[in-house]
Amino acid sequence: MAHEQSFALFAVFMLMIAYGMYRTYIKGKLPHIRRLPALEAIDEGIGRALETGAKVHFGVPNADLARYAPATLLALTLMGYVAKKAAKAGVPALYTVSSPRALVIAEAVVREAYTSEGKLEDYENPEKVNVRYLGMGETAYPLALANLLQREKIATSVLSGFVGKNMLFLGESHREANTFSVLIYPEVDKVEFGVATFDYVLMAQEAYAAGALITKDKAQLGSIIGSDMISWTTIALVIVFLIIASVLGIPTKKFLVG
């Protein structure tokens, strides 16, 4: 696709999101959003950790701020949410990342979450809160996490970010350790293994919507309306180009670029 058409599409989609935000933020029309069981499972998991006196874990595998930047940043947003919940409940928590770059942000996010809940002393106590870098690479992080799940007393574990080929291994590690597991996966690679092995899964577009849902902020909720509008427009465009290609016999690329 030519740059002009690509830019036009980008601008139209951005305008749709802006309209969604305007509708909720200025006009106050809040959208109806269905329940996301995986998000509710996080609260349930923290409650379970509180009852058993075990830890809550939040992990970001493949926390690459270059290749998987949106997935990693979303994971860090969710890390802040889990940290706030854990701080409020007074549950000991462990936060792990697989990249030193993400570690810097993760430490800041967790610190801010504990500060906002008035629990800075918990953050400063390594027995209560620990933000750990578990190593880079395809094998280092999953192995280190599997080891932690076996050795530490972890009741609930939430994973977010890009997982990829270690999905089955990580899912099985959680099951072996009898840990309640939630996967928030804003990607598609090996998602089927995640669905088969994790207790709760939130995937693809839903995972990005979760980032907005947890805040309960009007503008953020409006972005979900915009995202739905883009989805419907995309479906309509796919149908239109399907008809053009099959009935008129003009390939989509030829129709667009000429």
Place this chain on the structure above:
Amino acid sequence: MAWYRSIYPLLVIAWAIVFIILFSYYCPGTSFDIAYSILVRWSIIMGSVVIAVGLINITINSVREVKKRAPGRWHLAIWQLLLIAITLISGFAQGKGSPTTPGTIINWLFSNFYRYGDLAIFALMGFWMLTAAFRAFRARNLETFLFVFGAFFTLLRNAPIGGLIWRGFPVIGQWLLSVPYIAVQRALLIGIGVGILTYAARYFIGKEKAAFGRVE
């Protein structure tokens, strides 16, 4: 809160970077390209500096475990500290050159320890994945039944014995891979693209604060 400690100065920097990247993509051949390449170089330099933070974190945690005599872990922590020290010393002793330069100590360590250890561990993970696959392939409900159904035909498509048992197995397996699988994959990818756009929009207006180390 003082303005310089708020999110806004960071947001302005982020906007500037995003606009440079957008313009360098949509208006190629302009001075934005030069600005973009400078930004990429800066990010590589900053990324290298930040690795030190990871090193400090891993060292602090290992020392803490040794001090506490954490059961089952403290001796591994000593081993980890030792390996960090050996790698660091050999890296500094090498001076110039990259770890991939043949004949250097760090290259020798990488080729003879890290690579084989990594391969051995990945092979061990393979067995664990096998048990996970066995559990995953149990049809507990409709979703897992469909999963098993797809996996059955895909396995028999790839295994030579599938075609020998019945010639239809590879045909069905191929159809499953090239029609429903690709269709679902593309739908999910489009959804992810839309999700990233909405995330970017929230980031532009300063609602997504995690990148700045803040929480809502």
